[in-house]
Amino acid sequence: MRAATYIEKTDPPRLVVREVDTPEPGPDEVVVKILYTGVNPIDYWIASGRYPLDPPNRIVGSEASGIVVDVGENVTRLKKGMQVSIYPWIHCGDCEECREGHENLCLRGGIVGGVVDGTYAEYVKLPEENVYEAGGEPEIQATAGVSALTAKHAVNRALELCIEKALVYGASGNVGMYIVQYLANAGIDVAAVTRKDWVSELGASRIVPPKDVGKLIDEWGEPDLIINPLGGQVLAESLGLVRRHGYVMIFGGLTSMDIPGGVAPIYRREASLIGVTGGTIQEFKEVVRDLERDVVKPRIWRVYSLDEAGEALNNLFSGERDGKILIKATD
Secondary structure, three states: OEEEEEOOOOOOOOEEEEEOOOOOOOOOEEEEEEEEEEOOHHHHHHHHOOOOOOOOOOEOOOEEEEEEEEEOOOOOOOOOOOEEEEOOEEOOOOOHHHHOOOHHHOOOOEEEOOOEOOOOEOEEEEEHHHEEEOOOOHHHHOOHHHHHHHHHHHHHHHOOOOOOEEEEEOOOOOOHHHHHHHHHHOOOEEEEEOOOHHHHHHOOOEEEOHHHHHHHHHHHOOOOEEEEOOEHHHHHHHHHHOOOOOEEEEOOOOOEOOOOOOOHHHHHOOOEEEEOOOOOHHHHHHHHHHHHOOOOOOOEEEEEEHHHHHHHHHOOOOOOOOOEEEEEOOO
16 A cells, blocks of 8 residues: 655655555454545654654554445454544553543553554554544544544533633634634634634634734633643733633644743733643544534645645645645545
């Protein structure tokens, strides 16, 4: 089969599409023919070496839709020919986190494309517990495992808090576009920080470019929650903008996870800093159903071929990008 791998870790990443052995399932495993793969920052971090993972020629890619083409012994839930979506967190099922239903925090696991070969390929082999039947458009379901799942998990955490107003940075990004929809669907007043007018169609009551956030706060008031995937200086600014006793939620860290100026704004406002990563299997199942029913939906910007995987990955941070990037793995 053909697959996109990195031979050495460079920044920006350099992927090579080459022939590799087609995987065969072992006990409790399935092989999925990939239809579409979602392109995400985690793929970039792994291929660039920012995450110290081995072996060096790993096939990257963490979310995808596809068709089950082979199953191993003991596989009973999945059948050949099923259209599926991939849950991206490899998990043991036995550690304390897994037993409590937090598979995304498994003490022995990690993300597909990092600890096992991923989805920038014609086929992928995974444990049955990472593959779930998913109806609807495969292009849409290819965004479930990272983009929509992270958003679902973040908003579920947010709805445990006492919030009425939320400010979302990166609102037009892979995860942000879903966060805006999930928050708006829950009745939260959402202000979206973006230069993209189309985000207003997702339920945001206010669209504000980054340079005007301070002005928005003056008019709208301090939000109860700020969601920030950017990190760095924007994270520091968020801690100064959230209301007292409010919450700042972080994931991704697209620029940096450092907090310029230190943590003083946290204790001065008695604010809470909340981290989120991925999501649980139960949340993933809910996301798959949400996508089937158009409860939420992505804006897809461009679909690349597998031969263009390197270009797709490196366009992730292009100023031209205006929505989700997909790779069509097979015809």
